[in-house]
Amino acid sequence: MTATLTKATPTMAARTKVLQRQGAAVALVLMVAVSWLVFPRFGSLDNLRDLALQGSFLAVIAIGMTFVIITGGIDLSVGSVYALGGVLAAWGSQYGFLVALALPLVVCGLIGLINGLLIARTNMAPFIVTLASLLFARGLLLVITDEGANTYQIPADSAFVELGRGTVFGFGYPIFVAAVLAVLGGMVLNRTNFGQNVFATGGAEQSAVLLGVPVAKTKVLVYTMSGTLAGLAGALTAAYLQSGVTVIGVGLELDAIAVVVIGGTLLTGGMGTVLGTVIGVGLIKVIQNVINQIGTLDSNYQSVVSGVFLLIVVVLQRILRR
Amino acid sequence: MPTEIPSSPVIEVAGVTKTFAGVQALRDVDFTLQRGEIHALVGENGAGKSTLIKVLTGIHTPDAGRITRDGHISTIYQEVNLVPLMSVSANLFLGREPRNRFGLIDRARRDADAAELLRGYGITADVSSPLGTLAVGEQQMVALARAVAAEADVVIMDEPTSSLEPREVETLLGVVQKLHEEGIAIIYVSHRMDELYRICDTVTVLRDGVNVHSGPLKELPRIELVSLMLGRSVKEIENHGTTAFGEDHHADAEPVLEATGLTSKPRINGVSVAIRPGEVVGLAGLLGSGRTETAKAIIGALPIDGGTVLVAGTPVPRTVKAATRAGISMLAEDRKTEGIIPNLSVRENIVLAALPRLSRFGVTSRSKQDRIVDTFIKRLRIKVSSPEQKVAELSGGNQQKVLLARWLCTEPRILLLDEPTRGIDVGAKAEVQALIDELAREGLAVLLISSELDELLDGADRLVVLRDGSVAGELEGDQLTREHVLKAIAAEVTDDSDHASTH
Amino acid sequence: TSRETPTTATSEGPAASAAQNQSAGPGCARSKTGYPQIDLKGAVVGFSQSEKEANPFRTAETQSIRDEAAKRGAELLYTNAQSDLNKQISDIKSLIDRGAKLLIVAPLNSDGLQPAFDAAKAKQVPVVTIDRKVSSQPCTDYLTFIGSDFVEQGKRAAQQMIKATGGTGKIAILLGASGNNVTVDRTKGFKDGIAGTPGLTVVAEQTGEFDRSKGQAVMEQLIQSNPDITAVYAENDEMGVGAVTALKAAGKQPGKDVKIVSVDGTRNAVQLLVDGSYTGVVESNPRFGPLAFDTLEKFGKGDEIPNTIVISDDEYDSTNAAQKLANAY
Amino acid sequence: MTQTTQAPTKTAVGSAAARTRWLQDNGVYVAVGVLLLFNALFTANFLTLGNFTTQLVQAAPVLIVALGMALVIGTEGVDLSVGAVMALAAAIIPLYLGAGPLVAITMALVVGLLAGAFNGFLVARVGIQPIVATLALLVGGRGLALVIADGQLVQLHDETFLALGTGDVAGIPVSVLIAGLLALVIAGLTNRTTFGRQLVAIGGNRKAATLAGLPVNRVLIGVYAITGVLAAIAGVLATSRLAASDPADMGLLMELSAITAVVVGGTPLTGGKVRVLGTVFGVILMQLVRATLIKHNLPDSIAQMIQAAIIIAAVYVARERR
Ligand SMILES: Nc1ncnc2c1ncn2[C@@H]1O[C@H](COP(=O)(O)OP(=O)(O)OP(=O)(O)O)[C@@H](O)[C@H]1O
Ligand SMILES: Nc1ncnc2c1ncn2[C@@H]1O[C@H](COP(=O)(O)OP(=O)(O)OP(=O)(O)O)[C@@H](O)[C@H]1O
Ligand SMILES: [Mg+2]
Numbered sequence A: 001m002t003a004t005l006t007k008a009t010p011t012m013a014a015r016t017k018v019l020q021r022q023g024a025a026v027a028l029v030l031m032v033a034v035s036w037l038v039f040p041r042f043g044s045l046d047n048l049r050d051l052a053l054q055g056s057f058l059a060v061i062a063i064g065m066t067f068v069i070i071t072g073g074i075d076l077s078v079g080s081v082y083a084l085g086g087v088l089a090a091w092g093s094q095y096g097f098l099v100a101l102a103l104p105l106v107v108c109g110l111i112g113l114i115n116g117l118l119i120a121r122t123n124m125a126p127f128i129v130t131l132a133s134l135l136f137a138r139g140l141l142l143v144i145t146d147e148g149a150n151t152y153q154i155p156a157d158s159a160f161v162e163l164g165r166g167t168v169f170g171f172g173y174p175i176f177v178a179a180v181l182a183v184l185g186g187m188v189l190n191r192t193n194f195g196q197n198v199f200a201t202g203g204a205e206q207s208a209v210l211l212g213v214p215v216a217k218t219k220v221l222v223y224t225m226s227g228t229l230a231g232l233a234g235a236l237t238a239a240y241l242q243s244g245v246t247v248i249g250v251g252l253e254l255d256a257i258a259v260v261v262i263g264g265t266l267l268t269g270g271m272g273t274v275l276g277t278v279i280g281v282g283l284i285k286v287i288q289n290v291i292n293q294i295g296t297l298d299s300n301y302q303s304v305v306s307g308v309f310l311l312i313v314v315v316l317q318r319i320l321r322r
Numbered sequence B: 001m002p003t004e005i006p007s008s009p010v011i012e013v014a015g016v017t018k019t020f021a022g023v024q025a026l027r028d029v030d031f032t033l034q035r036g037e038i039h040a041l042v043g044e045n046g047a048g049k050s051t052l053i054k055v056l057t058g059i060h061t062p063d064a065g066r067i068t069r070d071g072h073i074s075t076i077y078q079e080v081n082l083v084p085l086m087s088v089s090a091n092l093f094l095g096r097e098p099r100n101r102f103g104l105i106d107r108a109r110r111d112a113d114a115a116e117l118l119r120g121y122g123i124t125a126d127v128s129s130p131l132g133t134l135a136v137g138e139q140q141m142v143a144l145a146r147a148v149a150a151e152a153d154v155v156i157m158d159e160p161t162s163s164l165e166p167r168e169v170e171t172l173l174g175v176v177q178k179l180h181e182e183g184i185a186i187i188y189v190s191h192r193m194d195e196l197y198r199i200c201d202t203v204t205v206l207r208d209g210v211n212v213h214s215g216p217l218k219e220l221p222r223i224e225l226v227s228l229m230l231g232r233s234v235k236e237i238e239n240h241g242t243t244a245f246g247e248d249h250h251a252d253a254e255p256v257l258e259a260t261g262l263t264s265k266p267r268i269n270g271v272s273v274a275i276r277p278g279e280v281v282g283l284a285g286l287l288g289s290g291r292t293e294t295a296k297a298i299i300g301a302l303p304i305d306g307g308t309v310l311v312a313g314t315p316v317p318r319t320v321k322a323a324t325r326a327g328i329s330m331l332a333e334d335r336k337t338e339g340i341i342p343n344l345s346v347r348e349n350i351v352l353a354a355l356p357r358l359s360r361f362g363v364t365s366r367s368k369q370d371r372i373v374d375t376f377i378k379r380l381r382i383k384v385s386s387p388e389q390k391v392a393e394l395s396g397g398n399q400q401k402v403l404l405a406r407w408l409c410t411e412p413r414i415l416l417l418d419e420p421t422r423g424i425d426v427g428a429k430a431e432v433q434a435l436i437d438e439l440a441r442e443g444l445a446v447l448l449i450s451s452e453l454d455e456l457l458d459g460a461d462r463l464v465v466l467r468d469g470s471v472a473g474e475l476e477g478d479q480l481t482r483e484h485v486l487k488a489i490a491a492e493v494t495d496d497s498d499h500a501s502t503h
Numbered sequence C: 001t002s003r004e005t006p007t008t009a010t011s012e013g014p015a016a017s018a019a020q021n022q023s024a025g026p027g028c029a030r031s032k033t034g035y036p037q038i039d040l041k042g043a044v045v046g047f048s049q050s051e052k053e054a055n056p057f058r059t060a061e062t063q064s065i066r067d068e069a070a071k072r073g074a075e076l077l078y079t080n081a082q083s084d085l086n087k088q089i090s091d092i093k094s095l096i097d098r099g100a101k102l103l104i105v106a107p108l109n110s111d112g113l114q115p116a117f118d119a120a121k122a123k124q125v126p127v128v129t130i131d132r133k134v135s136s137q138p139c140t141d142y143l144t145f146i147g148s149d150f151v152e153q154g155k156r157a158a159q160q161m162i163k164a165t166g167g168t169g170k171i172a173i174l175l176g177a178s179g180n181n182v183t184v185d186r187t188k189g190f191k192d193g194i195a196g197t198p199g200l201t202v203v204a205e206q207t208g209e210f211d212r213s214k215g216q217a218v219m220e221q222l223i224q225s226n227p228d229i230t231a232v233y234a235e236n237d238e239m240g241v242g243a244v245t246a247l248k249a250a251g252k253q254p255g256k257d258v259k260i261v262s263v264d265g266t267r268n269a270v271q272l273l274v275d276g277s278y279t280g281v282v283e284s285n286p287r288f289g290p291l292a293f294d295t296l297e298k299f300g301k302g303d304e305i306p307n308t309i310v311i312s313d314d315e316y317d318s319t320n321a322a323q324k325l326a327n328a329y
Numbered sequence D: 001m002t003q004t005t006q007a008p009t010k011t012a013v014g015s016a017a018a019r020t021r022w023l024q025d026n027g028v029y030v031a032v033g034v035l036l037l038f039n040a041l042f043t044a045n046f047l048t049l050g051n052f053t054t055q056l057v058q059a060a061p062v063l064i065v066a067l068g069m070a071l072v073i074g075t076e077g078v079d080l081s082v083g084a085v086m087a088l089a090a091a092i093i094p095l096y097l098g099a100g101p102l103v104a105i106t107m108a109l110v111v112g113l114l115a116g117a118f119n120g121f122l123v124a125r126v127g128i129q130p131i132v133a134t135l136a137l138l139v140g141g142r143g144l145a146l147v148i149a150d151g152q153l154v155q156l157h158d159e160t161f162l163a164l165g166t167g168d169v170a171g172i173p174v175s176v177l178i179a180g181l182l183a184l185v186i187a188g189l190t191n192r193t194t195f196g197r198q199l200v201a202i203g204g205n206r207k208a209a210t211l212a213g214l215p216v217n218r219v220l221i222g223v224y225a226i227t228g229v230l231a232a233i234a235g236v237l238a239t240s241r242l243a244a245s246d247p248a249d250m251g252l253l254m255e256l257s258a259i260t261a262v263v264v265g266g267t268p269l270t271g272g273k274v275r276v277l278g279t280v281f282g283v284i285l286m287q288l289v290r291a292t293l294i295k296h297n298l299p300d301s302i303a304q305m306i307q308a309a310i311i312i313a314a315v316y317v318a319r320e321r322r
């Protein structure tokens, strides 16, 4: 009967699964190896530290985005919310460490919550809801900063700055924050009921409802999470920059989506990993770093090269997946 | 079978009405489910069975009426409603995963439990692989296992056997029996009379959303049940007689379709089928034996490693488009994901494949479309409020008819039918079968895949039996008996002929 | 002050005649910082540009730095942050990593570059910031700032406006990008500048995001709802040029019915001025090269460097536009 | 545990449902009406011919892009590269203007066609998800445009070419005329041609469409190619109106404006449906919103927040009910 068939398939499936999962990782290893050989400064400890630090902010946002995308949604508001989070943290830092940290988390979490409620309760498309909150968060940021005229500074000696600037073995704290969140995120996704609900919601929403999955609640939670994490990334950035810079985060949502997809998460939902996202962040940051290492590249060519790289990575991945 | 019927209702429905945008799916329905009984819910396609179930389980809120539930309900819905991208074990235990002492999901135990559980249903697939890689029938069994394992007081099954083949039907009926012995009440929806009479105690008949009969099943003669469902007198039905499905067709000598050595690893391996115009060839086999793959390979929807397809002696390029142009059409097995375009109207779904023919210079002609659509709605008795109704709003059986119409209006020379009567009510089924006959008589070459052995035996002139992706034998003439087929399908299941003899 | 007397054009452009009289606070000498002495000739100099050279200001700025580096025999390393603040921090760190001993930075934003300055400090690399003042500490975080005074630019635009309108009129302001401190300063300067002229009122201020087509679109809207607008202050030339197109399309005569003053000094705007469709342009001088390298050289020699060095900005109006057109960038 | 569900009394349920359904289909027209009324009452000099002309002229390029976007969205895709394609078209114009406007325009359209076909190829043949496939061109395309134009804005002086932006036929501006004609063409295409019906079928259920023997790849590539050409047309018109080729800013964020207009106009992002008239009104609605905010001189912060609110309100009304 089916025995022969089903016995043969798992090994095949397992082998392709390994390749699919590792597609981005293979690309990353290759990129790093080549860069290391071609550009002598690429492998310097300083460069690697900076690379990791720059990646950590994006990673924090992208982890939230991973959850959102697995539910079949998308969150375009993270770039604005990230900037808002930074401004709020800087403003809050005058009232001490706790306020500086809590304020962006709460406000950005609230924006995420509203996104989630609108998406889950009213059946509006996530793309458009979060596009609106992208505008809203920017607007709010401009209100707080008097149309961008005020940039709130964080005193250099405050404990909050330490959160962004402090290091262990030269590696900045944000790297560790991102790492912890990645591990936690992976665990939540794969080892908790909530994680299973996330997969089910994105995999087959109608069925998930019939299976008793709290689809609406799950959606509300992932968008809240995404907003909160974007706020946290903003707060970390503010601590790092020692000020609530207003002009950051424009277009960051596209970076976040790109790394999540490069990491093998399906934009249509139902499948994805946090580890893949972290690898995706690594890839994008290495690409940027390499463009910098080339040094002589005309600034107009830089985006052409980024675009081509992005294309190569997704096409490669797609081919591996076949 | 039923030992005692305790008379405390687990579900009581009074005066329920449910309307969807103009369609009254349920009208003032009363319904009572007694503890421990197996209650058949029958009716034509679109009678409101699935809707009643969704009202019972709270998916739909009724417009009027009262529902009293006493106990936990677990449901297997009509279409497989699991998550294809998640693993089999994750699907089985979604919402009640085994935890370790840190409160995290214990994946090893989940897989072990799942494998153990499924073995009881005769499924040995890898439980950590995505559910979507399982055959539809296997998925149906997983859904069954999940529903049963939920420890419910009531289990509702909406056409659970529609994608199962005989052996699995037996497994399922065995499970139903076991549940029954444990005192669990069951609502059982099916269009297959044999099953109903084998296991059910009571019956409720819905017609056009109205409960036209509730009562013990055993005392109700089949013909009367059918007459209740169709709303026609017993006499009328008797006169009409059983369908003449399966009369011998006059086939030409030269095959119009010749598929040779079709191979697509690991699913099919050198399958060859030839069909002559006017001939109905049945494809028999177990779940996963490669019947669907064979059909898909013929029409070019499956990448193949080897093999050729000839139509009237000319090779056909390996794309669906080319195959369609050459005159091959295929009715897909899974109408939800491979058949209907849910957003589009019934009209648009019907004319979809024939659109280029109904257009001039790429501009469509509405009047030509309307004419064709009208013809087919009448001919197949598709129940719609208007041809402009969204196809997603139709009942399962009516959707199936829409798809049949889609293929018929392309005027194909070769028709591949993968489970054409799946989920179709008795009346419509006879019609579809008659239609197949008629088409064959008109000179069409038909490949018929069905899980219902009787349908194959009656309808086909010749049977090709598949086993593990290869042709295990061909049966013709006198050999077209249940015993012969079962023997050819697989040696291990010959004992199923015992069941066969029970009816 | 020197502001009121427009610099006469020389073959080298106004930058050659830069004024350094605006130094604020105590100066900064190499001895105070303990940085090593570096000879400009053959030295590796890093330049971190903030945005793509897609507008004339950035093009001229980068070119000026490149030319001067070549002239003085320094090796120039160049990066472009593509309007991404985090990238600019990485850029500056990588410049240091690649061996830059002196840095010229065109900051993307006044705030947020602290981590980059800290990295430079750690390697004892002096940083000269150009065109945009940062909020960090001069002499400690960076050496000095060379640039225009944006508030002053706004004030000068206001003076031109007062002169051109005779002190009465209804003004529409085309603001720069929101959240940008150039926008903030040029608005403040302009509003302060017209504060003493009660005949001038601002009837609308809308952002055109420093972009020609947005400036044009906003102007088209404003001229419809406020047909009585008689003056436009655009916070850069691009928006001003867009406004000219919009006004012409609405049947107005820019430069006559509606006065237009903007800041930058691009060739397009000055040409319009020559053609009579524009009222005035306050220059924002992008030619930082000579001044920046002078400063680095002086610092190397041990001279005291002021905290702020203001580059002199020229000014164009209908009387001098034709003769100075060659100076526009 | 006995639960009893009592259905709501069935009074007026029907008429309320009919009303929401009507609003759902016609919400965008109502919104445009309301906004027109508001402006007529509270905005100075609103009811003038000049003003309406201005609104239409400004809306024309967005509409042209949105028409293409509506088609792509109908196939369950999205095209993020439209703004970059506009920039490419803008960059091409001055290169060939010497050979006459017709040559320049043709070249720009050819580039749009190629860019679109490339997107379509990635989506249809390579099987990359539309967002990512077109993201690569969004990142790289503008860079390429800048490389072509050497990063410079080029002032244009060709009278014939500029007439596209300033000229009119019988009082109707050329660009508005072109946009209107294109709207009619696209409406005919979607509703009356095989191609159009196949397009929505593919968006509604790609697997089923494939099995029905539809030329899925050809249709997809065609749709993206059309979108590319339309974006190029928009780029040409916007360039002539600006009287300059400005690849750095041409069409910046156009993808978001176009998507917003399409969705606000009632075309769901889930595909399988294209509403051309709705899209036209979606564009007009967003144009009127922007105009209203500018005319009432609201600060950027408030303007952004109001836009967010209006998008949400419009989409909320038009949302598909479960
Ligand atoms: N969501 C919906 N929207 C509109 N109409 C619907 C909807 N669901 C069901 N209907 C309509 O309600 C009627 C009853 O449908 P239902 O699915 O209950 O039939 P059924 O008895 O289960 O038929 P089948 O045997 O074919 O499964 C049909 O006419 C169908 O078109
Ligand atoms: N072990 C498996 N691995 C991957 N896919 C499978 C497996 N078994 C079945 N499938 C998928 O399920 C579908 C149906 O399976 P298959 O064709 O083997 O069954 P069949 O012989 O047609 O029987 P039936 O039609 O009764 O399901 C196919 O589309 C196939 O891709
Ligand atoms: Mg049903």
Ligand SMILES: [Mg+2]
Binding pocket: B291, B292, B293, B333, B418
């Ligand atoms: Mg099958």
